[in-house]
Amino acid sequence: MSADIPLLSIREAFSRQFMRHFKALMGSPTDMANPLLFFFMVVTLFPMGLGPNPERLSVMAPGLLWVVALLSSLMVSSKLFGSDFEDGSLEQLAVAPYPLAILVMGEVSAHWLGTGLLLAVVSPLFGVMLGLPAHGLDVLFYSLVLGTVCLTLIGAIGSALTVSIRRGGLLMSLLVIPLNVPVLIFGNTAVSEAVSGGNPSTWLALLGGFAMGSLALVPIAISAALRVSLDN
Amino acid sequence: MGSPPWFFRFSGAVVRWLLPLTIGLLLLGAAWGLLVAPPDFRQGNSYRIIYVHVPAAVVALAGYYVMAFAGAVSLIWRIKMADVTMRAVAPVGAVLTAVALVTGAIWGKPTWGTWWVWDARITSMLILLFLYLGVIALFEAYENKTAAARACAVLSLVGTVNIPIIYKSVDWWYALHQPASIKFTGESAIDSSMLHPLLLMIGAFYCLFALTVLLNMRAELVWNHREASWLKQMVRNV
Numbered sequence: 001m002s003a004d005i006p007l008l009s010i011r012e013a014f015s016r017q018f019m020r021h022f023k024a025l026m027g028s029p030t031d032m033a034n035p036l037l038f039f040f041m042v043v044t045l046f047p048m049g050l051g052p053n054p055e056r057l058s059v060m061a062p063g064l065l066w067v068v069a070l071l072s073s074l075m076v077s078s079k080l081f082g083s084d085f086e087d088g089s090l091e092q093l094a095v096a097p098y099p100l101a102i103l104v105m106g107e108v109s110a111h112w113l114g115t116g117l118l119l120a121v122v123s124p125l126f127g128v129m130l131g132l133p134a135h136g137l138d139v140l141f142y143s144l145v146l147g148t149v150c151l152t153l154i155g156a157i158g159s160a161l162t163v164s165i166r167r168g169g170l171l172m173s174l175l176v177i178p179l180n181v182p183v184l185i186f187g188n189t190a191v192s193e194a195v196s197g198g199n200p201s202t203w204l205a206l207l208g209g210f211a212m213g214s215l216a217l218v219p220i221a222i223s224a225a226l227r228v229s230l231d232n
Numbered sequence: 233m234g235s236p237p238w239f240f241r242f243s244g245a246v247v248r249w250l251l252p253l254t255i256g257l258l259l260l261g262a263a264w265g266l267l268v269a270p271p272d273f274r275q276g277n278s279y280r281i282i283y284v285h286v287p288a289a290v291v292a293l294a295g296y297y298v299m300a301f302a303g304a305v306s307l308i309w310r311i312k313m314a315d316v317t318m319r320a321v322a323p324v325g326a327v328l329t330a331v332a333l334v335t336g337a338i339w340g341k342p343t344w345g346t347w348w349v350w351d352a353r354i355t356s357m358l359i360l361l362f363l364y365l366g367v368i369a370l371f372e373a374y375e376n377k378t379a380a381a382r383a384c385a386v387l388s389l390v391g392t393v394n395i396p397i398i399y400k401s402v403d404w405w406y407a408l409h410q411p412a413s414i415k416f417t418g419e420s421a422i423d424s425s426m427l428h429p430l431l432l433m434i435g436a437f438y439c440l441f442a443l444t445v446l447l448n449m450r451a452e453l454v455w456n457h458r459e460a461s462w463l464k465q466m467v468r469n470v
Binding site for chain 2 (some may be wrong): 162166174175178181182189206210232
């Protein structure tokens with residue numbers, strides 16, 4: 001590197017990485033719409049599979065919504081580092097004079113804003129369609145805001161591990177699904193508690209704790225996994 | 233230490249006394265558990281599957297930690313033998329987990345009247361099986377086997393951090409949904425006449441685990457170094 005290019009501060013490097021991916025995401029609205037459409041369509045499948053009985057659907061709604069959220073998060077995360085790997089920018093990031101974990105977090109945060117948070121924002125609509133009682137809708141939103149942080153981060157590990165493998169998408173799901181079990185349980189139970197009149201705050205707190213722990217530890221795992229993938 | 237020729241010689245010596253020890257412990261534990269230990273006053277003789285079920289489950293869980301520890305060693309110090317260890321542990325652990333699940337189902341049928349229930353411990357064992365299978369699948373998918381070992385190391389370390397959380401969450405989940413029709417007998421209240429053969433069998437399974445892992449590692453080493461002169465020499469000397 002020539003001496004006349006000044007080093008960015010770490011915060012600046014992070015925000016450039018963030019903006020680059022955020023703009024790319026904004027530039028392709030279908031990438032943001034498709035997961036929501038997937039969510040919508042799978043939600044439509046449940047009344048067809050389970051029968052349109054509103055009472056039965058409303059009992060199952062928290063679990064159904066959370067399982068679908070998990071699956072759609074899996075689908076969008078599986079290609080998270082794909083284009084970066086193919087066009088070589090991942091190799092550039094790996095040799096850049098900034099911690100790879102920080103750079104990667106810029107990308108993952110942009111990805112979460114465009115997919116996870118969006119999913120949480122529209123989820124109450126699907127909740128209404130499945131007959132989730134009104135007092136469960138806000139908890140569904142909060143649990144998905146916290147939950148998609150965890151799902152996106154864990155999905156990013158899976159994506160980083162399988163990015164160098166051809167047809168790695170299914171393998172990525174196999175690696176990530178067992179790791180997502182606690183998130184599903186905490187999130188689903190929070191919503192169920194709220195619906196049945198209990199106190200969801202314990203479960204939301206657990207979910208928040210899991211999200212914070214993941215935020216601290218997962219970037220290290222992602223950067224290690226990406227370096228391994230670059231060697232493959 | 234850690235070089236393949238050294239390990240090959242060392243593991244050969246260990247296997248030579250570990251093999252008879254394992255067979256002896258297994259036979260002794262099986263005979264004690266199946267023939268000498270008294271029948272359970274409620275379950276009769278069907279409880280005797282515990283002498284396979286519990287040791288398999290205990291060692292399967294410990295095996296994951298062995299794999300993750302080997303993974304950490306491989307990531308930090310880049311020791312080749314740690315990669316080989318990790319690779320060797322994964323299938324053994326997966327088989328032990330499967331054995332625990334299958335024997336659990338066979339035990340469940342006469343005891344609870346059903347092959348499968350979504351009980352906390354059963355569910356967490358199933359997830360452990362998925363974690364093992366994920367590591368194996370990831371290893372097979374990589375072309376570069378050195379990178380494969382490091383990828384599996386990352387995955388198994390992530391799994392290790394997550395396992396206690398998975399276990400706890402499944403526990404809470406089960407406590408919320410516990411079906412009333414099924415009652416579990418407390419295992420801590422086991423009589424010493426049944427406990428001693430059980431502990432012996434757990435020891436036997438640990439030996440079996442170590443033995444299988446060592447044999448797996450030796451097989452892998454022979455394959456990786458099939459052209460190496462030290463190996464040819466060692467084979468000639470046997």
